[in-house]
Amino acid sequence: MAIEKKRSFNLLRRFALLSFLSIGLITAVSSFLLSNFLTHNMLQRDAVVTMEFVQTIAQAENTRSYFETDDPGKTKTVFEAFFKQIATMPEVVRANVYNSNGSILWSDDDRFIGHRFSPNPQLETALSGKLAVTSGTSGKSSKPEHVFDQEVPFFAEIYIPIWNIRENKVVGVVEVYKVPLTLFHAIKQGNRLVWLSAGLGGLFLYASLFWIVRRAAQVIRRQQEQLVESETMAAIGEMASAVAHGIRNPLASIRSSAEVALEESPPFRATAEEIIHETDRIEDWIRELLVYSKPPSGNPASIQINGLIQSTLDSLDREIKKRNVKLTQKLDPASPLVHADEGLMRHVLISLIANSLDAMPDGGELTVSSRIEKSDSRVEVVIKDTGCGIPIEQMDKIFKPFYTTKSKGMGVGLSLAKRIIERHGGILRLESEAAVGTTVFMHIPLAR
Template identity: 40%
Template sequence: MVLNSDDAAASGPPDARLARHQQPFNLLRWFSLVSLLIIASVAAALGYVSTRFVVNDSVERDAMLTAQFIQAMAQAEVRHARIPATVTMGELLDPRLDALHPGLDASVVADARIEFLDHVEHLPDTLLANVYAMDRTIVWSTNPQLIGRKIEGDDDLDESFASRTPVSASYHKAADEREEQQFEREPRYLFIENYIPMFDASGSQVVSMVEVYKEPQDLVRRIQRGYVLIWSSSIIGGVLIYLGLFWIVRRGAAMLASQQRRLVASETFAALGEMSSAVAHSLRNPLATIRSSAELAHEVASEPAQKNIADIIGQVDRMSRWVRELLVSLRPASDEAEAVDLLGAIDDALASFSGQIERYRVEVMVNTPLAASVSIQPMLLTQILNSLFANALEAMPKGGRLGIEVTPEQGGRQWRMVVSDSGKGMSQQQERMVFKPFFTTKQGGLGVGLVLVKRIMERFGGSVSLTSREEEGTRVSLIFNVAGGDHGTQHPAGRGR
């Protein structure tokens, strides 16, 4: 099928050419990249902050409970040993200071100290336990090799002595430079270091320090489950937010693109309307004068000159037809549809092309039901059929086959009309351009035929599509709405010729 739709895009004003070369802003692409980056960053940040909060809060709570338990256990052992309330377990933990308590039985003090330290040693999940004197010397440890060592430069230990509050920290690996971290077994995941101050009877001075390293298995499992839950929620939430926003923006971008196409089409038709009006006023009268003069000359001219005059008349008629097409394509179309006999309109259009069909030796294959009524305006339906048949016939100047088929669609609510030809066809690039204004493959074509067909079909709720292969022909499919109560299923029988 030879198209009636113009390649004048290569020409035109410089501003228009510049605008065509500029890449349009791709909203969907930029949103996809930027939103993915932002949402991924926010999800990662939330996941990291949440996991750090879970770990820190869990570690602090475990350290607080450990400190409260050890301090309460120290008070209980002092009461159990019937030691006076003026002496605390913190003052008894350094055996070097036993002589400072002459009023106490040495064996009672030793038994109370041993009982307390035994409880500390057997705390659940304990890796290592140390007891420091005020001079930072380890006076007791679950690792005997550490007893007697003086630890210097331990900021956490010094902080706990100075602040008189428990200090805790979590680690994933033992530090080689920390000589007090000599565990009998290596921690597998996370371990907690707790410094628990032990006070004198007045409660104002720290007289010793209990250090406990724990690897809380249950806490580690809870933290790991928290990790999985937090990161899974962050990832799933981020994906859902991204997909939801992507769907919204995709729909918005499609609507914007559709509105932009309509705006461009409206501007194009507005410009075409101004041009067609100028063409009509400037050319209609001169063309009529030229044709009349040519007809008069044809009657008196010699036989060799008559052929040239006939060509002049034919070209004038072509130019007049262009003017009419422009005026019809830009005329404001009414949306008031009528019930039009599609089959009768096809027969009338074929009859008007009968001379060209016979001259080109084209075989016409018609397959339609007995009746089909569509919702459109008669004049515009005629315009559609004339444009399609003219394109098809001009694509087959040396003969071929013109196919016309009408079938019901959507349970009889629509009619599908297919016009096919066996002409030279089109390339894929030409196929993509067929409904662009002023694009044409015909020499001397104007490029508004298929644009007008698409505009009319969409005006009345229908649609048009085109497929083509080079050297195999072109197939145009039109969808019409059924008029009134007419349904394709009511006419199963067909007709053909």
């Protein structure tokens, strides 16, 4: 039975999705609640002002006795002069007067006089002595009395209790329909501001948290890579020590025997030379493996990078001429000093230049340059060749240990060079194009 490959936990992707949904939901809910709160309070405040005005008139005119009659005709006559003042108030489109039983005693629309509309929770609230207010549109009527002669975009429905102060009871209710366009415009603007500020705040919070988690994910990934690298190096070190101990002595015996055969058996000269060459190659592999398995520590100091480059090129001069490679040097005349270990940096330069020479077996051009990057307080060293280059599909693997494109390599040179440069606080990167060439960029901190 096939075993499914376990998916790795992607912290950034999970956080991006879940935090976006959570912050979006919180933003929407809080905006909705704040909008409702703003709308309710602004309508309530307008209703309180209207109530105080109506109740003041009612007390001044002593209209409480009018609510105790059951004769609609008499009510119409008595209320006409008084409540017409309310019906003609600015923004008022209708006024109804209810008695304590919930029947309409007077209305500016004669069709409603004597009728009783139920259920009407706002009217019941007002009859209990509390101000009641609601809002709506004439196009979406929720009550039978919400019928107007003309279409209105918004209206506020206010139920105002009328008290008999002597007996301390509610004797009736005045219902006022208002179209406060200015108020509704202010409410609309306020709601828009609430949603906009909440949305921008949510986006800012999401972006801030995303940046923090992204940085945390990068740190975790680097720590995981360092942990894997440390475990790998420990395993490689043990393996390299075992290999070196077990193979070097037999290799030395094989090489000695081949050297004897080379001197005493001329017919086997070619075979003996091949044996010596191959044993030397195995010895080089073992030495390279031992060097790679040890952590690159060294003793950093101020060294002149141009001098180090020049001496390294001088030591490889014979190999450069042997391969018919043209050497071009473009070194910074300021002779910058870098903070690095000379032995380790020499190893890096030799490894990278050797790779460039291997990529040009039939000749080519090798360019080595250096320049100061003042903005970053670093020195950039560039090694460029016109060799075979690296295919684009292999570029993401070139710094992995034991991956190589050469038939006679172990694949630890670039990986070790990258480790050394990064341990010095620098950066090593590579650009390449198949059949065009490869360019290696080293950015090394300047000495202070």
